[in-house]
Amino acid sequence: MPTPSIRRARRQVGALLRGLLCGATLLATPAQPAQGDQPGIAFSALRPGGQLPADWKNLPVVHGKALTRYSLVTDGATTVLQADASASASALMHEGNIDLSRTPVVAWRWKAQAPVEGANSSEGSKEDAPARLVFFFDGDKDKLAFGDRASIQLAKRFGGEDLPYATLMYIWSTTAAPGSVIPNPHTGRVQMIVVSGRPGDAGQWQNLRRNIAQDYEQVFHEPPGKITGYGMLTDTDNTGATTRAWYGDLRFLPAR
DSSP: OOOHHHHHHHHHHHHHHHHTTOOHHHHTOOOOOOOOSSOEEOGGGSOTTSOOOTTEEEEESSTTSOOOEEEEEEETTEEEEEEEEESOEEEEEEEOOOOTTTOOEEEEEEEESSOOTTOOTTSGGGOOBSOEEEEEEOOOGGGSOHHHHHHHHHHHHHHOSOOOSEEEEEEEOSSSOTTOEEEOSSOTTEEEEEEEOOTTOTTSOEEEEEEHHHHHHHHHSSOOOOEEEEEEEEEOTTTOOEEEEEEEEEEEEOOO
């Protein structure tokens, strides 16, 4: 029978894996396709009730967690992505290779039905959000501090896959003002920027636009490497709550 110290270590590893957002299936792919002329996804061009494109994968944050359900639905006259989470955590992800020198800006729209009850992005045991955009970045892991390298090696040992050098998220949160930067409670290699969650935001479509390259440099204090994956994440595994959100088209654009 595992000792209390072993059980505690396993819980810590599980928390670390969640913090590093282990999209193992995505990250195991060695080759990245070249950026197309219109990177991103146009849900509005898809059929409600139809299948999601094959190159978009619903990946667990940690293996064994319940999956968030992602489906195509009609909102007014437009097809959008609906995310339904019930004590679940998974991300709808696409392989990366976005050329940030050409298209450093991401533009998207989303709508959260309501805040996740009891969620707090600054506390590991409550770290859930109704809507997030997630970006994985490559980089030189040898440059990281010893503690960060050890954490990534530990996560690889128990999770079985290489993990991102860095992860940047844009999140919907009511526990910090828009513009706030929240380090993930488990690791500084995941940084979250609050972009929604003001009073009145719930139930409303919001059109958002961020310069990924500038935001990355602000929070990680170095220029970004290659994006190796990106996608949407709606999760309630920590709070055990139920939530729903919708995502519209996502585009990568040149800087103005």
